[in-house]
Amino acid sequence: MSLAATEARAAAPLPRLDWPFLIASVLAAAVLIALVLIDGQPAAAALIGLGFALGVVFLKAEFSFTASWRRLIVRGQADGFLGGLLLIAIAAAAIVPVARLVPGFGGAIAPLGPSLLIGAFVFGIGMQLANGCGSGTLYTVGGGSGRMIVTLAFFIAGSVIGSLHLPAFLRLGGVDPILAADYLGPWGGLAVTWASLAVAAFAAIAIARRRGASFVPSRRIVIGAVLIGLLSIGVFAAGHHPWSVTFGFTVWGAKLAALAGFDFSAAEFWQWPGPKRALGDSILSDTSSLTDLGMIFGAMATAAATAPFARNPWPPLKSLAAAAIGGLLMGWGARLGFGCNIGAFVGGIASGSLNGWVWFAAALPGCLIGIRLRPLFGLSRE
Amino acid sequence: MRLVYALVFLLGVTAVLADHLTSPSSGRPMSPEDFAGACAPCGAPCPSTQKK
Numbered sequence: 001m002s003l004a005a006t007e008a009r010a011a012a013p014l015p016r017l018d019w020p021f022l023i024a025s026v027l028a029a030a031v032l033i034a035l036v037l038i039d040g041q042p043a044a045a046a047l048i049g050l051g052f053a054l055g056v057v058f059l060k061a062e063f064s065f066t067a068s069w070r071r072l073i074v075r076g077q078a079d080g081f082l083g084g085l086l087l088i089a090i091a092a093a094a095i096v097p098v099a100r101l102v103p104g105f106g107g108a109i110a111p112l113g114p115s116l117l118i119g120a121f122v123f124g125i126g127m128q129l130a131n132g133c134g135s136g137t138l139y140t141v142g143g144g145s146g147r148m149i150v151t152l153a154f155f156i157a158g159s160v161i162g163s164l165h166l167p168a169f170l171r172l173g174g175v176d177p178i179l180a181a182d183y184l185g186p187w188g189g190l191a192v193t194w195a196s197l198a199v200a201a202f203a204a205i206a207i208a209r210r211r212g213a214s215f216v217p218s219r220r221i222v223i224g225a226v227l228i229g230l231l232s233i234g235v236f237a238a239g240h241h242p243w244s245v246t247f248g249f250t251v252w253g254a255k256l257a258a259l260a261g262f263d264f265s266a267a268e269f270w271q272w273p274g275p276k277r278a279l280g281d282s283i284l285s286d287t288s289s290l291t292d293l294g295m296i297f298g299a300m301a302t303a304a305a306t307a308p309f310a311r312n313p314w315p316p317l318k319s320l321a322a323a324a325i326g327g328l329l330m331g332w333g334a335r336l337g338f339g340c341n342i343g344a345f346v347g348g349i350a351s352g353s354l355n356g357w358v359w360f361a362a363a364l365p366g367c368l369i370g371i372r373l374r375p376l377f378g379l380s381r382e
Numbered sequence: 383m384r385l386v387y388a389l390v391f392l393l394g395v396t397a398v399l400a401d402h403l404t405s406p407s408s409g410r411p412m413s414p415e416d417f418a419g420a421c422a423p424c425g426a427p428c429p430s431t432q433k434k
Contacts, residue, residue, distance in 0.1 A: 021388075028395050035402055036411075044411040106415055110422040111429050146383040149390055166426065174429040177421060241413045244423045255401060274414020274425025282405040283398055287413045288423075293398065300391075310387040338422040347423070 021144075021304035029297040036284050044290055046238040051294020052301070054231050058139040059299045061224025065341040066127045066136050069367050074382050076211030078204035083221035084346075085197050085204075090229025091350035092193045095236055099351060100186035107181075107351025108242040110338035112358055113174020115166065119337025120344065120359040122329050124366020127341070128374060130155075130326025134245035134340030137327070138292055142299025144310035150320055151327035152249075158331020159246055160253035163275070166335050167268040180352035189352040196357065197349070232346065239287040242351055244343035246334040248288035251278045253331075288343075322377035326370075337362070 029052050036044035057063070068080025099107040110116060127133045130151040132140050137155055140148040181189030208215035217225070235243040254264060258279070264270040270279055283289045303309055314320070334340045337359055339347065345363070348356025371381055414425025421428035 024391065028391075031395075032398070035399075036407075039407050041407070041410055047411060108415075108423055111426070113429065144387060146387060149387070163424075166424070170426060170429070170432065176428045176430050239411060239413060241415050241423070244413070247414065247424050250424070256397075269424075269426075272414070272420075272425045272427065273417035274412075274420055277408070277412065277417070278414065280405065281412075282402040282407040284402045285407045285411055287411045290411055310384045312383060314383055335424065338424060338426070343423045 016307060018304040018307070018309035021309040022301055025142075025297045025300035025304060029294060029301075032284060032293060036290075039284075041285075043238045044284060047235065047287055047290035048294040050231055050234045050238060051291035052298035054135075054228065054291065055139050055142050055295035055298025055300070056302045057224060057227045057231065058135060058295070059143050059302045061220055061227070063221070063224040063228060064136055065133050065345075066131060069364070070128060070371055070382065072204065072207070073364070073368055073371060076208050076213035078208040078213065078215035079217040079221055081204050082201055082215065083217045083225040085201050086217070086222065086225040087229040087232070088346050088350050089194055089197050090226060091232040091236070091242070091346065092190060092197075092352065094233040095242055095350045096181055096190040096193055096352045097186040098236070100181040100189065105236070105240050107179065107353055108244065108339070108343055108347030108356075109177035109179060109351060109353045110344065110348065110355035111170070111174045111176055112178065112355060113170070114172040115169035115174065115336045116338060116355060116358055117362045118169065119162070119333045119335065120362035121333070121366040123333030123337050123340060124363035124368075125370040125373070126326040126329030126331075126333055126366075127363075128326070128367050128370025129322045129377065129379075130330060131323070131379070133330070133342075134334065135295070135342050137330075138245065138295045139299040142296040143303040144300070144312070146310065146312070147315050147320060147323045150323040151330075154324045154327030155246075155331040155334075156249045156253040156256075158328040158333075159250040159335050160257055160331070162332040162335025163250050163254065163269040164267055165332070169336050178354040193349065193352040232350070235291055239291075241287065242343070242347035243291060244288045244339055244347060245292060246288070246331070246340050246343060247278070248283075248286060248292040249331060250275075250335060251283065251286055251289060254279050255283070316378055318378040322374070322379060333366075
């Protein structure tokens with residue numbers, strides 16, 4: 001081979017399509033769908049497919065709660081935050097009335113108390129250190145980020161630890177969930193939910209205007225919000241409850257811990273009917289695990305279809321430490337706070353449940369602290 | 383990173399398959415909220431029932 005030919009080969013760009021990872025991700029999703037269909041679970045197949053589509057949309061739209069909240073806090077920029085509110089408004093249009101009117105369907109509710117406040121606050125710190133929330137962790141792991149694999153591992157560990165602590169925090173007290181539809185009916189509940197979103201949107205726009213920052217969402221944000229909102233409705237239709245992410249992580253971690261010999265029979269959380277069944281049954285019987293897995297594979301397929309996959313070098317150790325600490329805090333916080341940006345914030349508000357707004361009010365100051373801590377780990381405040 | 387990623391992916395998929403093939407699966411996918419008394423997405427009970 002001539003020197004010129006060798007040099008030409010060395011200088012040739014990497015192929016845009018990363019076939020091995022593209023095939024692996026599509027094949028993995030197809031195998032899981034086939035397995036649940038063999039078990040006669042078309043709804044489970046739909047949840048994997050919807051998760052896959054969510055992974056595609058999140059990655060293509062680069063939809064991020066963590067970065068948009070950070071931009072709102074640091075610069076007053078409200079475009080991404082408004083995109084999140086649009087997503088919730090779309091999901092609420094189906095969730096509030098259907099959860100109230102159709103038997104077998106229910107909203108994402110949660111009790112209000114110290115556990116919710118502490119959990120959401122700690123989650124807010126963690127999401128800024130990790131640079132991704134529940135959905136963000138899933139689609140960036142799927143997108144080929146090695147750093148976020150570290151976050152996911154610690155997210156899982158933290159959520160298992162949180163599951164062991166949650167009963168004690170619940171004993172600190174609290175009140176039952178407060179749902180708008182319980183007081184105002186399905187359509188009044190929807191109107192109040194949309195009104196609360198409008199108030200939040202006007203407040204965000206006022207902040208942006210005062211600080212001279214942008215607030216008009218880009219086409220990419222609007223399309224992403226609309227598609228994710230519609231897919232959230234699809235997840236609700238298939239799973240009978242709003243989309244949630246972090247309970248799946250808790251189940252994965254508990255199953256691994258049980259495999260390593262940890263005995264959960266004395267753990268109160270794992271004696272409650274839902275968690276007990278989830279721990280004993282197949283992962284593919286748990287709604288949040290199904291969408292989580294689909295989302296990872298969807299993001300992976302999208303990333304591998306557009307660029308060489310997972311070719312970036314590992315980040316510095318400080319950044320990996322932030323990923324680990326952030327993941328641990330998010331996992332613990334998500335269990336105490338009854339979910340993450342998806343299960344508690346999006347799902348809660350889209351259900352007309354007050355816990356969504358309380359979660360937001362507690363997570364935001366946590367984000368502020370997380371943003372202040374970021375430079376310690378070599379991460380920018382913006 | 384690519385090799386580590388590939389290994390983690392293979393281990394993860396293998397673990398999911400092994401778990402599914404060795405565990406019972408219910409008739410339809412379920413959430414902890416499907417169970418009576420659940421007051422949160424994780425299946426936690428309501429404060430009012432805890433006091434009883």
